Amino acid sequence: MAGSDLGMRRRRALWRATHRGSKEMDFLLGRYAEAALDGMNSNDISIFERLIDTPDPAIEMSLFEGQSLGDRDLDELVRLVRRFHGLEQAG
Structure with a gap:
């Protein structure tokens, strides 16, 4: 049962990430x-869910200007998203 719950959370998070309302955030997230x-565990998905609960303007400031979201886990996730899209150099 736990595996199917994790799969459902992944599908729900994917849908929410791609249906935010702005094309830019739909694309980036x-x-x-x-x-x-698919590679995220339950804790990682919880952090991602918190990110997608964050308003678009705050995510945009974090992604494009490096502004902190005030949460170390969210800031680390944003860093990974930035790196994924080539907005930040690895290292």
Whole structure:
């Protein structure tokens, strides 16, 4: 049962990431979700769910200007999304 719950959370997170309402966020979060969700554990998905609960303007400031979201886990996830899209150099 736990595996099917995790699968449902992955599918729901993917849908939410690709249906945010703005094409830019749909693309940036959706493409990352498509590539990364299958490898995420329950804790990772919880962090991603918190990110997709964050308003678009705050995510945009974090992605494009490096502004902190005030949460270390979310900031690390944003760093991974930025790197995925080539907005930040690895290292």
